[in-house]
Amino acid sequence: DAKTTQPPSMDCAEGRAANLPCNHSTISGNEYVYWYRQIHSQGPQYIIHGLKNNETNEMASLIITEDRKSSTLILPHATLRDTAVYYCIVRERSNDYKLSFGAGTTVTVRA
Amino acid sequence: GAVVSQHPSRVICKSGTSVKIECRSLDFQATTMFWYRQFPKQSLMLMATSNEGSKATYEQGVEKDKFLINHASLTLSTLTVTSAHPEDSSFYICSAQKLADNEQFFGPGTRLTVL
Numbered sequence: 145d146a147k148t149t150q151p152p153s154m155d156c157a158e159g160r161a162a163n164l165p166c167n168h169s170t171i172s173g174n175e176y177v178y179w180y181r182q183i184h185s186q187g188p189q190y191i192i193h194g195l196k197n198n199e200t201n202e203m204a205s206l207i208i209t210e211d212r213k214s215s216t217l218i219l220p221h222a223t224l225r226d227t228a229v230y231y232c233i234v235r236e237r238s239n240d241y242k243l244s245f246g247a248g249t250t251v252t253v254r255a
Numbered sequence: 256g257a258v259v260s261q262h263p264s265r266v267i268c269k270s271g272t273s274v275k276i277e278c279r280s281l282d283f284q285a286t287t288m289f290w291y292r293q294f295p296k297q298s299l300m301l302m303a304t305s306n307e308g309s310k311a312t313y314e315q316g317v318e319k320d321k322f323l324i325n326h327a328s329l330t331l332s333t334l335t336v337t338s339a340h341p342e343d344s345s346f347y348i349c350s351a352q353k354l355a356d357n358e359q360f361f362g363p364g365t366r367l368t369v370l
Contacts, residue, residue, distance in 0.1 A: 180361075182299075185346070185364070185366070186363055186364060187259075187261075187348045187350075187361035187362050187363045187364045188299070188348070188350075188361045189361070190257075190358070190359075190360060190361075231298075237356075237357050237358075241357075242289065242301055242304065243289070243301075243350070243359060244301070245291075245298045245299040245300075245301075246298060247298055248298060
């Protein structure tokens with residue numbers, strides 16, 4: 145039970161911003177929104193997480209709606225190396241809390 | 256920081272043999288490590304949760320006698336696939352949860368092929 149819904153795939157042009165949506169309508173008050181990505185044949189890579197405020201780091205920005213039922217991951221200037229499966233996960237930040245992976249969004253960046 | 260390694264990165268073995276995979280947190284302590292399995296074109300499936308110094312907790316449908324997990328220190332967990340068969344061929348990935356802030360970081364994965 146992944147608790148999130150993402151589009152199965154999306155294409156974007158190299159150099160343009162990629163906006164990846166995620167619905168998490170049943171998120172509870174103490175659950176954070178996490179984003180990971182998995183490049184082919186590698187382990188998942190942490191991207192960013194947030195609770196209710198928008199967050200930005202060197203990789204991406206995370207925009208969370210006021211009701212917290214959805215969020216958008218923004219890759220500001222997509223490169224070919226950003227081609228990967230992107231996973232949106234809700235998770236409590238407590239001991240032993242598992243990450244439950246859904247199908248994710250396969251993002252293909254095209255030259 | 257927050258680097259997790261796995262060894263070996265790939266292994267090919269004969270049916271019936273046992274294979275041990277190591278997961279190490281290189282620059283942080285992890286009381287909890289997780290083991291996942293990923294079949295081609297599928298998502299990661301959690302197999303078990305490993306806590307340092309105690310028995311692992313297995314997900315439903317995962318045989319604990321087949322997938323032996325040992326978590327003897329704050330930086331090392333091992334997964335042993337016993338009497339491996341071709342259907343056990345998969346990509347095995349571990350993650351380590353930092354003691355300091357409970358964030359999880361993943362290893363690069365181990366590709367197991369059973370002939």
